[in-house]
Amino acid sequence: MVQFDNQYRQIKIKIVFYGPALGGKTTCLQHIHRVTDPQRRTKLYSLNTASDRTLFFDLLSLNLGRIRGYRLALQLYTVPGQVQYNATRRTVLAGADGVVFVADSQIDQREPNLTSLQNLWENLGANGLDRRQVPLVFLHNKRDLEPIQPLAEMEAALNPDNLPAFPSVAVTGDGVLEAFSVVGERTLAAVADKLGVGTNAQAIQRLQQQMRIALQPFVEREDVGGAGQDVAVTIPSEASDPTRPLSEEALVGEAVRANLAMTDLNARLDTVSRQLERKVRVLANISEFGQAVSNERDPANVLRLLITNTIRHLQVQGAAVMIIPSSGQLREAVVHGFKRDPLLSTADEAGEPVAIALLNERQPRLLVGEIDATEESFQLATVRNANFNSALVVPLTTQEKVVGLLTAYGDGDRGNLDENDLQLANVLGSTAAMGYANAIAWRQLQDFNRGLEGQVAKRTSELRNALAESRRLADDLSEKNTLVEDAYRDLSALDQIKQELITRLSSELRTPVTSLVTAAKILERVKDAPAEKGERFIAIIRDEAEKLSEIIQSIFQASALATGSEGPERRSVPAEDLFRRVIAPLRDLARNRAVRLHILIPSGLDTVFCEAESTEAALRAVIKNAIEFSKGGGEVRLEVRRLMRGEKPWLILRVTDTGVGIPEQELPLVSEAFWQGGNVLTGKPRGVGLGLAIAKRVVEHHGGSLSISSVVAEGTEVRIELPQAR
Ligand SMILES: Nc1nc2c(ncn2[C@@H]2O[C@H](COP(=O)(O)OP(=O)(O)OP(=O)(O)O)[C@@H](O)[C@H]2O)c(=O)[nH]1
Ligand SMILES: [Mg+2]
Incomplete structure (x- = not known):
C-alpha cells in the first residue's frame, strides 16, 4: 500500500522478499545493496540472530528521485523465514505493494517452499491484501547447488499462474536484479494511479526508467534528488486492551513494531546526518563562491x-x-x-x-x-x-x-x-x-586611471610645447627688442640730426637773409644816393643770395643722397675740364682770404666717367673747405695723379691745407653730415657742415673713397680716390 508521508514529502513503496527459512532472502537484499548507487540507498538495516538468521526483517530503501514534488522511496523488506516467526512475517507483510517469493531449489526444500507460499497467501489475506492484485515474481534460488529440483517442476508446483520467474544464485547475484527489476516495474505500474501519474504510459515508463537508474550498479553520479531519504514506516496499530495481558503473538507484533520504529529512527538519523553533510558542503561551496566572486x-x-x-x-x-x-x-x-x-x-x-x-x-x-x-x-x-x-x-x-x-x-x-x-x-x-x-x-577605476594617465601625458606634452613656444617667443621678442632698440637709436639719431639741421638751417639762413633784408632796406633808403653806393649794396644782395642758393642746393643734394634718389646720368667728362670748372670759382675766395692755392694737375688725364655736376660740387666743397679753414697767409694744395689698379685707371686727389687741423677724436665725425669744425674755430663758422659729408657720399657713390688725416695746428689732408672708367 503506497504511503504518502506529507511531513517529509515522501512516497514509500514496499516490496517484500518472502520465502522459506534459509532460502536466500537476506542474501538477495545484500546483493542489491552492494550494487546500487550509494547516493541512492540507505544502509541495509538487519535485525538478525547471532547465526545471521533474520529475526524480524531486513530493510533497504532506494531513492528513485522525485515525482510531483515528493521523494519516491522503494523500500525492500525481508521476513524471517523460520516457521515460528509468523506474527513477525504478517506484520512486515502489511501494506506490501509487491512481493518476491524466494524459493530454495534444493530437493529437500520442496515441502518448505510450498508451506511458505501457502503461508504467504494466508498472511496477505490477514493483511487485507488481494493476492491477485499484488505483483508477485518468483526466484528459484540456489541453482548452483546439487541436488536441485528441475525448474519446470518448481514452476508447476509453485507458479501455476505463470507469473514471472527467474533462476538465481543469490550469493553471486545471478538473476536477482532481473527479478527485482520486473517486480519493481510491475509494482510501479500497479501503484501509478495512486502516485498521481494515472495510467499515462509515458509517465509510468519514466518511473520505471527512474527505477532502472536507481539499480544501475556502481554508477556514481551527482545527487539529483537530495541525498538520503527517510525510511519512515507506518506501523499498523492493533487495537489492544491495555488491561488484558498480551498474547505471545501480540507481544511479537509489538516487538516488531518497536523495531520498525527504531529502524525508522535510525534511517531518519541517517537522513539528517546526510542532510547536515550536504548543508556543510553547500556552505563550504558558498564560501568558496563568495571568495571567487569577490576576487x-x-x-x-x-x-x-x-x-x-x-x-x-x-x-x-x-x-x-x-x-x-x-x-x-x-x-x-x-x-x-x-x-x-x-x-x-x-x-x-x-x-x-x-x-x-x-x-x-x-x-x-x-x-x-x-x-x-x-x-x-x-x-x-x-x-x-x-x-x-x-x-x-x-x-x-x-x-x-x-x-x-x-x-x-x-x-x-x-x-x-x-x-x-x-x-x-x-x-x-x-x-x-x-x-x-x-x-x-x-x-571604472581602471578606465579612469587610464584616462588620467592619458590626460597627464597629454597635458605634459601640451605644457612642453607651450614652454618651447614661449621660449621661441621670448627669443623672438628679444630679437625684436634689439631691432626696436636699434630703430629707436636710429630714430633718436635722426631726430637729433633733424633738430640740428633745423637749428643750423635757421642760423645759417638767418645771416644771409638778414643781410639781404638789411641791404634791401638801405638800398631803398639811399635810392637817391650816388650810383656806386647803390651798386655796393646790390653786390651785397647778390653775394648773399648766391650763398643762400648754395646752402639750399647743398640741402637738396644732401637730401637726395640721404634718400638714395637717383641723380643725373653719368657720362665721360674730360678730367682737365672737370678740374678747371671746380677750381675757377674758388680762385677769388682764396685770394680774398689771402690763401695761396697750388694746383698740380698733370696733362693727359683722359676722361672720368661720372655725374659731372655732383662730382664737381663734391670736389669743390673739399677744396673750398680747405680754403675756408686755412688762416690768412696759409696754403692749400691740390695734387692729382693717375694710378693703374690692374686694368683700371684711377685718379688720386690730395687736398692739403695749413689750417687749424682736426683733433684726433673728432676725425671719425668729420665726414658725418652737419659736423663742422666751428667749435674749434674762433670766429663764426661757415657753411652748414654738409660739404665733406656730401663729398664723401658722392665719391663713394662713384665707387671711390674719401679719407681724412689731420694734425692740430698744422693742417689737414683729404685724400680722394676715384675710378676713371665705368
Ligand atoms: N550456494 C548457495 N548458497 C546460498 C544461496 N543463497 C543463499 N545461500 C546461503 O544460504 C544461507 C541462508 O541464506 P540467507 O540469505 O540468510 O537466507 P534467508 O532466507 O534470509 O534465511 P532466514 O533469514 O533464516 O529466513 C546462507 O549461508 C547463504 O550464504 C545460493 O544461491 N547458493
Ligand atoms: Mg534472512
Whole structure:
C-alpha cells in the first residue's frame, strides 16, 4: 500500500522478499545493496540472530528521485523465514505493494517452499491484501547447488499462474536484479494511479526508467534528488486492551513494531546526518563562491559563476541571470536550459515582460503551487508553459540598487523549489550582486586611471610645447627688442640730426637773409644816393643770395643722397675740364682770404666717367673747405695723379691745407653730415657742415673713397680716390 508521508514529502513503496527459512532472502537484499548507487540507498538495516538468521526483517530503501514534488522511496523488506516467526512475517507483510517469493531449489526444500507460499497467501489475506492484485515474481534460488529440483517442476508446483520467474544464485547475484527489476516495474505500474501519474504510459515508463537508474550498479553520479531519504514506516496499530495481558503473538507484533520504529529512527538519523553533510558542503561551496566572486575583476565572469553555482546547488534544470545595463532595459546576460528566459520573453497584460514586474517587487519570490485566478498564477502559468514545475526569482541588489535578476526553474522530476532553495539562491544572488558591483567599480577605476594617465601625458606634452613656444617667443621678442632698440637709436639719431639741421638751417639762413633784408632796406633808403653806393649794396644782395642758393642746393643734394634718389646720368667728362670748372670759382675766395692755392694737375688725364655736376660740387666743397679753414697767409694744395689698379685707371686727389687741423677724436665725425669744425674755430663758422659729408657720399657713390688725416695746428689732408672708367 503506497504511503504518502506529507511531513517529509515522501512516497514509500514496499516490496517484500518472502520465502522459506534459509532460502536466500537476506542474501538477495545484500546483493542489491552492494550494487546500487550509494547516493541512492540507505544502509541495509538487519535485525538478525547471532547465526545471521533474520529475526524480524531486513530493510533497504532506494531513492528513485522525485515525482510531483515528493521523494519516491522503494523500500525492500525481508521476513524471517523460520516457521515460528509468523506474527513477525504478517506484520512486515502489511501494506506490501509487491512481493518476491524466494524459493530454495534444493530437493529437500520442496515441502518448505510450498508451506511458505501457502503461508504467504494466508498472511496477505490477514493483511487485507488481494493476492491477485499484488505483483508477485518468483526466484528459484540456489541453482548452483546439487541436488536441485528441475525448474519446470518448481514452476508447476509453485507458479501455476505463470507469473514471472527467474533462476538465481543469490550469493553471486545471478538473476536477482532481473527479478527485482520486473517486480519493481510491475509494482510501479500497479501503484501509478495512486502516485498521481494515472495510467499515462509515458509517465509510468519514466518511473520505471527512474527505477532502472536507481539499480544501475556502481554508477556514481551527482545527487539529483537530495541525498538520503527517510525510511519512515507506518506501523499498523492493533487495537489492544491495555488491561488484558498480551498474547505471545501480540507481544511479537509489538516487538516488531518497536523495531520498525527504531529502524525508522535510525534511517531518519541517517537522513539528517546526510542532510547536515550536504548543508556543510553547500556552505563550504558558498564560501568558496563568495571568495571567487569577490576576487573576480570581470563582471561577466561573476555572472557566469552565479549561474553555475545556482544550477549546482539548487539542482535546477533552467536558470538565467539578467542585468540592467546602463541603457536601462533588463536583458539576459547568461542562460542555461533554454534560449530565452520564459519570464522575460512572456509579456503580461500590460504588455511588459513578467520578469519586470517581479524585478520591481524587489523581493525574492517562489513561483510554486496551484494555478488559480490571481496575477501570481499568471506568472506560475508562464513557468508551467515552459515545461517547468516551479521557479524562483531573486532580485540582485547591492547598496539598495537593483542591478539585475536571478531566475531558477525546476522540472517535475526535480520536485518543487522550496523556501530553503529560495534562501540559498538569495545568498548566492546577493553575494554575486556585490561582486558584480565591485568588478564594475574596479573596471571604472581602471578606465579612469587610464584616462588620467592619458590626460597627464597629454597635458605634459601640451605644457612642453607651450614652454618651447614661449621660449621661441621670448627669443623672438628679444630679437625684436634689439631691432626696436636699434630703430629707436636710429630714430633718436635722426631726430637729433633733424633738430640740428633745423637749428643750423635757421642760423645759417638767418645771416644771409638778414643781410639781404638789411641791404634791401638801405638800398631803398639811399635810392637817391650816388650810383656806386647803390651798386655796393646790390653786390651785397647778390653775394648773399648766391650763398643762400648754395646752402639750399647743398640741402637738396644732401637730401637726395640721404634718400638714395637717383641723380643725373653719368657720362665721360674730360678730367682737365672737370678740374678747371671746380677750381675757377674758388680762385677769388682764396685770394680774398689771402690763401695761396697750388694746383698740380698733370696733362693727359683722359676722361672720368661720372655725374659731372655732383662730382664737381663734391670736389669743390673739399677744396673750398680747405680754403675756408686755412688762416690768412696759409696754403692749400691740390695734387692729382693717375694710378693703374690692374686694368683700371684711377685718379688720386690730395687736398692739403695749413689750417687749424682736426683733433684726433673728432676725425671719425668729420665726414658725418652737419659736423663742422666751428667749435674749434674762433670766429663764426661757415657753411652748414654738409660739404665733406656730401663729398664723401658722392665719391663713394662713384665707387671711390674719401679719407681724412689731420694734425692740430698744422693742417689737414683729404685724400680722394676715384675710378676713371665705368
Ligand atoms: N550456494 C548457495 N548458497 C546460498 C544461496 N543463497 C543463499 N545461500 C546461503 O544460504 C544461507 C541462508 O541464506 P540467507 O540469505 O540468510 O537466507 P534467508 O532466507 O534470509 O534465511 P532466514 O533469514 O533464516 O529466513 C546462507 O549461508 C547463504 O550464504 C545460493 O544461491 N547458493
Ligand atoms: Mg534472512
